[in-house]
Amino acid sequence: MKIRKHKLIISSLVAAFGVTFFSLIGTLMASEIVASQAVVMPERSWYSNYDDLEVLGLTTFEANFDGIDENFEHTNGTIYLTFDDGPGEYTDRLLDILKSYNVKATFFVTGKGDDATIKREYDEGHTVALHTFSHRYDLVYRSVEAYFNDLNQVAERVKNITGEEAKIIRFPGGSSNAVSAKYDGGIRIMSILSQEVLNRGYVYFDWNVASGDAASASTSDAVFVNVAAHLKEGANVVLQHDIKGYSVDAVGRIIEYGLANGYDFQPLKVDSPVVRHGVNN
Numbered sequence: 259m260k261i262r263k264h265k266l267i268i269s270s271l272v273a274a275f276g277v278t279f280f281s282l283i284g285t286l287m288a289s290e291i292v293a294s295q296a297v298v299m300p301e302r303s304w305y306s307n308y309d310d311l312e313v314l315g316l317t318t319f320e321a322n323f324d325g326i327d328e329n330f331e332h333t334n335g336t337i338y339l340t341f342d343d344g345p346g347e348y349t350d351r352l353l354d355i356l357k358s359y360n361v362k363a364t365f366f367v368t369g370k371g372d373d374a375t376i377k378r379e380y381d382e383g384h385t386v387a388l389h390t391f392s393h394r395y396d397l398v399y400r401s402v403e404a405y406f407n408d409l410n411q412v413a414e415r416v417k418n419i420t421g422e423e424a425k426i427i428r429f430p431g432g433s434s435n436a437v438s439a440k441y442d443g444g445i446r447i448m449s450i451l452s453q454e455v456l457n458r459g460y461v462y463f464d465w466n467v468a469s470g471d472a473a474s475a476s477t478s479d480a481v482f483v484n485v486a487a488h489l490k491e492g493a494n495v496v497l498q499h500d501i502k503g504y505s506v507d508a509v510g511r512i513i514e515y516g517l518a519n520g521y522d523f524q525p526l527k528v529d530s531p532v533v534r535h536g537v538n539n
């Protein structure tokens with residue numbers, strides 16, 4: 259496939275931020291930009307959106323490319339697509355998309371959805387990881403015991419479906435969440451849990467590229483721009499939710515954009531580069 263030359267321009271401001279600050283503030287910035295400029299996005303084929311990045315004023319380094327070249331070296335970095343809160347009604351569609359590109363991703367699953375969908379995730383080579391069973395902040399962050407009771411429930415579910423013990427987890431709200439302070443009776447539960455999960459043999463991942471699909475990004479274009487504009491060298495752990503149809507609809511574009519810009523795609527493994535936020539509670 260031949261794509262005409264485009265300029266991708268990314269903010270030096272954003273690039274200068276640390277991972278944590280970037281993930282929290284960068285998303286806000288991008289969301290605001292998208293929110294205020296979303297109307298300028300015309301209905302065009304997806305790669306035209308590269309021009310929109312420029313329109314959005316995302317500036318600094320230029321990545322020129324001539325299209326997806328089979329000999330292009332994947333040296334820019336790795337993209338770990340991760341999907342939280344499923345499985346849900348759009349997950350099978352997402353699995354079809356991933357299959358068509360032969361891209362493997364990571365699913366942080368809950369107690370919801372069909373067992374068959376989790377089975378399919380596993381059978382098709384994706385990483386099935388744990389996100390808590392209930393995903394209720396008021397329950398899981400009430401105490402350390404409550405958290406592990408809930409985690410064990412989803413761990414059990416996954417093991418029954420796949421036959422394997424999942425060792426990768428993501429905290430609801432991320433390890434940096436402050437909302438847990440509302441429910442933990444002042445014990446600073448994230449400080450405890452972030453250590454205790456490691457003691458119990460789990461590995462946890464946060465993210466350093468937020469699609470904003472659980473916040474202000476409510477269109478496929480906005481999700482795509484938030485992700486594409488914040489890719490950087492090295493490990494890119496992208497947060498999306500497969501319970502959002504418009505977010506799933508952005509995945510094909512994200513993959514083609516990543517491939518065209520020298521990224522490869524991998525599922526998270528226990529020894530993947532550590533991407534974690536700072537703990538705030």
Ligand SMILES: [Zn+2]
Pocket residue numbers: 342343389393430431
């Ligand atoms: Zn979640």
